[in-house]
Amino acid sequence: MSIANYLYLSAILFTIGAIGVVVRRNAIVVFMCIELMLNAANLAFVTFARINGNLEGQVVAFFTMVVAACEVVVGLAIIVTIYRSRRSASVDDASLLKR
Amino acid sequence: MLQTSANLVWFIALPLFSSALLLLAGKRANSWGHVLATTVSASTFTIGVIEFLAMQARPEENRAVGQKLFTWISVGSFNVDASLLLDQLSICFVLLITGVGTLIHVYSISYMSHDLDRRRFFAYLNLFIAAMLLLVLGDSYLNLYVGWEGVGLASYLLIGFWNQKPAYATAAKKAFVANRVGDVGLSLAIMIAFATFGDVTFSGIKEQTDSASTTQLTAIGLMLLLAACGKSAQFPLQSWLGDAMAGPTPVSALIHAATMVTAGVYLITRSSFIFDEAPIAQLMVLIVGAVTLLFGAIIGTAKDDIKKALAASTMSQIGYMILATGLGPIGYAFAIMHLLTHGFFKASMFLGAGSVMHGMKDEVNMRKYGGIGKFMPITALTFGLGYLAIIGVPPFAGFYSKDKIIETAFNAGGIKGIALGVATLLGAAITAFYMTRVVILTFFGNERWGHKDEPHESPALMLIPIALLSLGSIASGFLLYQGKRLVYWLEPVVNPLKEHHAKELFSHTTVSIMTLTVVAIGVSLAVSKYRGDQSDKAPEKVSMLTAAARKDLYQDSLNESAFMRPGQSLIKKLLQIDLIVIDGLVRSVGSVSISAGTKLRSLQSGYVRSYALMMVIGALALIATVWIVTA
Numbered sequence: 001m002s003i004a005n006y007l008y009l010s011a012i013l014f015t016i017g018a019i020g021v022v023v024r025r026n027a028i029v030v031f032m033c034i035e036l037m038l039n040a041a042n043l044a045f046v047t048f049a050r051i052n053g054n055l056e057g058q059v060v061a062f063f064t065m066v067v068a069a070c071e072v073v074v075g076l077a078i079i080v081t082i083y084r085s086r087r088s089a090s091v092d093d094a095s096l097l098k099r
Numbered sequence: 100m101l102q103t104s105a106n107l108v109w110f111i112a113l114p115l116f117s118s119a120l121l122l123l124a125g126k127r128a129n130s131w132g133h134v135l136a137t138t139v140s141a142s143t144f145t146i147g148v149i150e151f152l153a154m155q156a157r158p159e160e161n162r163a164v165g166q167k168l169f170t171w172i173s174v175g176s177f178n179v180d181a182s183l184l185l186d187q188l189s190i191c192f193v194l195l196i197t198g199v200g201t202l203i204h205v206y207s208i209s210y211m212s213h214d215l216d217r218r219r220f221f222a223y224l225n226l227f228i229a230a231m232l233l234l235v236l237g238d239s240y241l242n243l244y245v246g247w248e249g250v251g252l253a254s255y256l257l258i259g260f261w262n263q264k265p266a267y268a269t270a271a272k273k274a275f276v277a278n279r280v281g282d283v284g285l286s287l288a289i290m291i292a293f294a295t296f297g298d299v300t301f302s303g304i305k306e307q308t309d310s311a312s313t314t315q316l317t318a319i320g321l322m323l324l325l326a327a328c329g330k331s332a333q334f335p336l337q338s339w340l341g342d343a344m345a346g347p348t349p350v351s352a353l354i355h356a357a358t359m360v361t362a363g364v365y366l367i368t369r370s371s372f373i374f375d376e377a378p379i380a381q382l383m384v385l386i387v388g389a390v391t392l393l394f395g396a397i398i399g400t401a402k403d404d405i406k407k408a409l410a411a412s413t414m415s416q417i418g419y420m421i422l423a424t425g426l427g428p429i430g431y432a433f434a435i436m437h438l439l440t441h442g443f444f445k446a447s448m449f450l451g452a453g454s455v456m457h458g459m460k461d462e463v464n465m466r467k468y469g470g471i472g473k474f475m476p477i478t479a480l481t482f483g484l485g486y487l488a489i490i491g492v493p494p495f496a497g498f499y500s501k502d503k504i505i506e507t508a509f510n511a512g513g514i515k516g517i518a519l520g521v522a523t524l525l526g527a528a529i530t531a532f533y534m535t536r537v538v539i540l541t542f543f544g545n546e547r548w549g550h551k552d553e554p555h556e557s558p559a560l561m562l563i564p565i566a567l568l569s570l571g572s573i574a575s576g577f578l579l580y581q582g583k584r585l586v587y588w589l590e591p592v593v594n595p596l597k598e599h600h601a602k603e604l605f606s607h608t609t610v611s612i613m614t615l616t617v618v619a620i621g622v623s624l625a626v627s628k629y630r631g632d633q634s635d636k637a638p639e640k641v642s643m644l645t646a647a648a649r650k651d652l653y654q655d656s657l658n659e660s661a662f663m664r665p666g667q668s669l670i671k672k673l674l675q676i677d678l679i680v681i682d683g684l685v686r687s688v689g690s691v692s693i694s695a696g697t698k699l700r701s702l703q704s705g706y707v708r709s710y711a712l713m714m715v716i717g718a719l720a721l722i723a724t725v726w727i728v729t730a
Binding site (some may be wrong): 018021022023025030091092094095096 | 704
């Protein structure tokens with residue numbers, strides 16, 4: 001099996017994630033799509049590390065996981081807070097910045 | 100090397116400080132303001148006398164003294180110090196300004212005693228003294244310019260002193276605007292001088308005149324002449340002087356007769372090194388002087404307002420001085436001599452006119468005077484002395500100074516000499532005519548004032564200054580002329596003895612006889628015309644020349660049609676351009692920004708998803724660009 005297939009998978013996952021962020025309104029789903037994009041990137045890193053025969057890409061993947069973990073903590077906290085105050089998890093309802 | 104004298108700064112500092120104090124102290128200074136101002140003026144005169152005596156005691160080559168106050172401008176190779184220079188020429192002016200100025204301060208104490216604003220009046224007078232002294236003491240054109248503007252300001256403030264009357268405020272504005280025209284000439288002259296010589300001090304330019312071309316010197320000379328025309332009310336900028344009589348009479352005597360209006364003569368004399376090398380500019384000076392002396396004299400014959408008649412006479416007499424300065428080295432000394440004697444007799448006559456007005460409830464129309472001589476004998480006597488001086492009867496002051504100008508004019512050589520000589524002689528005849536008219540209408544003939552109150556003689560505080568000035572109009576001419584005293588005195592500054600006339604057209608005696616003859620003709624014409632009872636109304640059917648002279652020979656109408664109206668329409672058009680083009684540009688910048696903002700605002704929906712979409716599109720566009728560029 002060609003190693004390029006991993007890159008195709010990564011691209012497909014990233015595209016699914018990006019489309020999900022743009023079209024879905026539910027904040028939790030948007031959040032999951034972002035995670036999907038991050039992991040698509042991770043997959044690409046690991047694949048490139050394999051192609052080049054070194055460990056740097058894999059190290060970056062670990063860093064990404066750590067950052068993603070932190071992001072989940074902050075992001076979920078924000079979503080929960082918004083849900084508590086507005087009784088809704090729709091990202092379109094939270095469009096106060098334009099006013 | 101110029102000796103220094105630490106006294107010079109006080110000439111300017113004292114009156115300037117006193118003026119500021121009087122203006123800032125407000126009503127608190129009402130009770131003592133006039134005393135302070137007069138004391139300060141008297142002290143500057145004292146310093147002037149001390150400096151004069153010290154100067155006389157020194158040998159001729161180092162009579163001039165200077166004082167550097169501070170470095171004013173220091174930019175690269177361009178350095179201007181605020182420095183003062185007191186030489187043989189400036190000391191004449193210093194003594195005239197402070198001497199006559201002090202007498203007029205004393206006179207004003209009484210003349211202005213009923214005015215609520217007397218303190219402000221004295222503050223302005225001191226401001227004038229400070230500015231005028233700076234004008235004559237500055238050692239460079241730039242320092243002179245500061246004083247030049249200062250006297251313009253003081254003149255404006257004092258002409259419009261009673262600015263509650265709109266006509267007076269307009270007169271002040273008119274004087275200011277006419278003076279500005281001249282000031283532009285002076286600033287242009289300074290700029291050309293700096294471009295040519297890289298220096299603006301008198302001594303620096305004097306050393307370098309050889310290195311400049313005649314064209315450059317002519318340009319500087321013509322611009323200086325324009326400046327002199329503005330300040331000294333010479334043709335074609337003379338029209339402001341008549342209206343300037345709106346100011347209180349002491350102001351007319353000090354600023355618009357004795358001192359400020361002679362600043363143009365000072366400027367030309369001070370710039371002798373430029374005019375001597377620029378024949379065309381010098382010829383223009385002669386023409387301006389000759390035209391103005393006749394112009395002023397003709398206007399003087401038709402004016403019924405005593406102050407305006409005297410103002411026209413001032414214009415004409417300054418025309419004589421300007422003409423004399425155009426006659427080359429020998430003329431400068433006679434111009435200054437006439438300036439000094441004129442300062443005495445014209446100031447004394449103006450103060451006399453003020454005294455008459457004081458006794459006549461501020462009436463200025465001579466047609467409403469008549470027979471005042473027997474009510475105001477001292478005023479009449481002193482005015483008479485001034486009259487004898489101005490028409491040039493020996494041994495009074497004007498006889499010496501004016502005859503020398505006429506003689507020098509005749510001896511200028513060729514057709515020029517004859518033309519100038521005839522003009523000056525004609526001027527002398529007309530002067531005799533209109534001054535006789537003033538004297539007869541005011542002091543003799545039937546009483547025409549039309550009310551029961553008899554005129555009363557003025558208080559001593561007013562009469563003493565007039566009397567002292569009349570002493571000057573009796574003796575100053577003889578004293579200055581005796582043994583060519585003033586000529587020798589001024590020689591180091593203007594080199595009056597450098598040029599010697601090989602052939603004289605008329606001798607001194609011939610000129611005197613001719614002058615006295617035309618003066619006698621002028622006087623007898625006036626006596627025969629104005630003898631006996633006069634009407635208190637001006638005749639309405641008059642010759643064209645009289646009608647023109649009453650309207651200042653239409654100079655105002657000319658100025659209005661040639662400069663004011665075209666200027667106004669030009670400004671209207673410029674305003675249109677400003678409104679349409681400039682404002683249009685600015686406004687369109689604003690409206691384009693606003694409409695662009697309105698359109699762009701719709702992008703900021705506030706929806707996170709649309710921002711995310713934009714990021715995606717942006718990232719894709721970036722990748723596509725990189726791909727295209729690298730492929």
